[in-house]
Amino acid sequence: MYSVLIAEDEPRLRAVLKDYFEKKGYEVLAAADGGEATDILETRMIDAAVLDVMMPVCDGFEVCRRLRKVSDAPVVFLTARTAEEDQLRGFEMDGDDYVTKPFSLPVLMARVEKLIKRYNGSEDSRTIEVPGISIALESREVFVQGELTGMPPRIYDLLVFFMKNRGRILSRDQLLDNVWGDDAAVYDRSVDAAIKKLRRLLGPCSGYVHTIIKVGYRFEVDEDEKI
Numbered sequence: 001m002y003s004v005l006i007a008e009d010e011p012r013l014r015a016v017l018k019d020y021f022e023k024k025g026y027e028v029l030a031a032a033d034g035g036e037a038t039d040i041l042e043t044r045m046i047d048a049a050v051l052d053v054m055m056p057v058c059d060g061f062e063v064c065r066r067l068r069k070v071s072d073a074p075v076v077f078l079t080a081r082t083a084e085e086d087q088l089r090g091f092e093m094d095g096d097d098y099v100t101k102p103f104s105l106p107v108l109m110a111r112v113e114k115l116i117k118r119y120n121g122s123e124d125s126r127t128i129e130v131p132g133i134s135i136a137l138e139s140r141e142v143f144v145q146g147e148l149t150g151m152p153p154r155i156y157d158l159l160v161f162f163m164k165n166r167g168r169i170l171s172r173d174q175l176l177d178n179v180w181g182d183d184a185a186v187y188d189r190s191v192d193a194a195i196k197k198l199r200r201l202l203g204p205c206s207g208y209v210h211t212i213i214k215v216g217y218r219f220e221v222d223e224d225e226k227i
Helices: 011-023 034-043 060-067 084-092 105-119 153-164 172-180 188-208
Strands: 003-007 027-031 048-052 075-079 097-100 127-130 133-136 141-144 147-149 169-171 209-212 216-219
Touching: 003 011, 003 034, 011 027, 011 105, 027 034, 034 060, 048 060, 048 105, 060 075, 075 105, 097 105, 127 153, 133 153, 133 188, 141 188, 147 188, 153 172, 153 188, 153 216, 169 172, 172 188, 172 216, 188 209, 188 216
Parallel strands: 003 027, 003 048, 048 075, 075 097
Antiparallel strands: 127 133, 133 141, 141 147, 169 216, 209 216
16 A cells, blocks of 8 residues: 655645545545644655645645655645746755646546656566666566575565665664554564565675664665675
8 A cells, every 4th residue: 555645734625635545545644734744754654745835834845855855755746826936946846746726636646646656666667676686566576686586475575665765764663664564473573584584585685785773774775785
């Protein structure tokens, strides 16, 4: 299930958007202002964000700026303004699309879905890659240096999550929440054991998984590690 942050200060529109996206199968994280949106981003990872430009506490542009420090998830700005300068500013803030109010819910949904597919490497193909590792998402096959490498489902999910969030420091709690989900039988040491197994299966690419002492892990391809 994909998660979407919807930040909109108008209560009725926020409720309509939340209901519509949830009916389409999305997990919706709703925020009434820029402050709430920022708080969500500090604890949750998202697959896309729909941000009203004009919000209390901090505007949509500022929320996008803060999001870009930790994620490249797609952002769609909502605004009642049509000035070209506003749209240009949105793109300068690394926004991906700009929708002017009033708008069609199906059209907004189609734009968000297209961006999510692109973000997850599934618009033109169903693969995600870094040097030395390629994952075929539809068949759940992992290739390390061109060789098919079998992985248990949980280890596969862990690798996919790492690759989609490469460069970002991930705590054990974040990994548990996003990879293990509601499985109550897991704990912090489960993450460490899974990381150890993942490194073994990655072989020459095991150095991509970095331990951040007392914090968690980061998946990153350093220049001197590229295969």
